Amino acid sequence: MKQIDSEPLYRDGRYYDNQHRNFKSDIPFYLDQARKYSDPILELACGTGRLTIPIAKEGYNITGLDISEGMLDKAKENARKKKLLIKWIRDDVRTFKINKKFKLIIFPFNSIAHLHDLESIDSCFAAVKKHLKDDGRFIIDMFNPNFKRLIRNPKKRFPVDKYTDPDSKATVVITESNTYDAAEQINYITWHYKIGKKEFSYELNMRIFFPQELDSLLIHNGFIIENKFGGFDCSKFNSKSEKQILICKLK
Ligand SMILES: C[S@@+](CC[C@H](N)C(=O)[O-])C[C@H]1O[C@@H](n2cnc3c(N)ncnc32)[C@H](O)[C@@H]1O
Known part of the structure; x- marks a missing residue:
């Protein structure tokens, strides 16, 4: 597994x-x-x-x-x-x-x-x-599955969410980029977080x-x-x- x-x-x-x-x-x-x-x-x-x-x-x-x-x-x-x-x-x-x-x-x-x-x-x-x-x-x-979302340009970032963090009151902006592997049927997604001046990213890989x-x-x-x-x-x-x-x- x-x-x-x-x-x-x-x-x-x-x-x-x-x-x-x-x-x-x-x-x-x-x-x-x-x-x-x-x-x-x-x-x-x-x-x-x-x-x-x-x-x-x-x-x-x-x-x-x-x-x-x-x-x-x-x-x-x-x-x-x-x-x-x-x-x-x-x-x-x-x-x-x-x-x-x-x-x-x-x-x-x-x-x-x-x-x-x-x-x-x-x-x-x-x-x-x-x-x-x-x-x-x-x-x-x-x-x-939405084909248009799977075949998007992997170099581009797309908006996911924007909100105010209830604790720090900083603005949180989340964008995503993705690459779809059609053989594995896995959409390799990266979520990019920007919280105030801090930036980091996480993988959210999804089997389609x-x-x-x-x-x-x-x-x-x-x-x-x-x-x-x-x-x-x-x-x-x-x-x-x-x-x-x-x-x-x-x-
Ligand atoms: C999209 S969240 C859904 C949470 C909740 N069901 C909801 O509706 O808000 C996905 C959850 O799957 C859990 N998860 C991922 N792989 C898992 C696994 N193999 N066994 C148990 N939980 C898993 C993650 O830890 C995460 O909490």
Whole structure:
């Protein structure tokens, strides 16, 4: 299995939270899924609890699992502030072992893109199958690849975000450049940060999943795709859809 290379980017959960402060559009969708399929719920690659915490706040029993200590530290702090009891597990989505089965396992916000090779994907799906109840559901959300973004000029930088850091009050400007390797299907992205006078960069390399391929990977790993949505409004997936949201159950 290839090594996970996103660790430096996710070392400090504070950056992640500040950057995603306004991203909430997937929360109502996941609350609906929790209502529909009930708990216990496992969130794979839960990060700082951006989704885990609103789900727990509605009274669901949810466990968050992530490989990054920095993201989990921030998740624990965020949950403590809201007085929520959530079980956090530091583990790898490809090899985790929990002595429990779940009604719902979610793998949200393009996190599957961190699995760069077939062995990692197969191993993750095998672990999911071991932890899913017979009548449980597994939900993945991943963007639908946009060719224009993949073939951009690698020498150019494109805007990602600009905001005021809540602690230092410095302006944070994030831009990105990328090179797509069509054989590996990996988009090698660099995020360039400028915070006041400080400049640094992180790799955010993403495995690209084409729609028929993602379906095939799930089917060949023993899942039935019950539904495929193109957005959090549960619209049917089509060629213009921005998202691939797959609701799967065991074969
Ligand atoms: C885009 S963030 C998503 C966080 C959260 N689910 C959300 O929706 O805000 C991706 C997360 O994947 C985690 N991650 C990457 N590779 C992983 C692996 N092999 N096992 C567990 N977590 C992993 C990172 O540490 C990071 O927290």
